[in-house]
Amino acid sequence: MKDKVIDELQFSVGIVLAREQVVPRLRVLTPEGDWTVFVPLPDDIGERQRRMQLMYGFMAWKSATAFVMSSEFRSPKCHVPT
Secondary structure (H helix, E strand, O other): HHHHHHHHHHHHHHHHHHOOOOOOOEEEOOOOOOEEOOOOOOOOOOHHHHHHHHHHHHHOOOOOOEEEEEEEOOOOOOOOOO
C-alpha cells in the first residue's frame, strides 16, 4: 500500500508542477487489479455526495480491498514558484 500512496504523490506532483487542472481521482485496488477513476467533485454538496455514492458502489462491485484518493485543498497550503 505504501508504494501505491507514493505513486499517487509522485503523479500529483507532476500535475501541480505542470500547472494542469487538478481533478480528484481514486486509485481503487481490487483482486482484478488497480483502477484509476477521475471524479470531478462540484461545489454542490448534494451532487458531490451522489458522485461519492457512485464510487462507493463501484468499489463494492469490484470488491475493493483499498483505495487512495487524491484531491486538492480549497485553500492552498503551499505555493509553487513560477
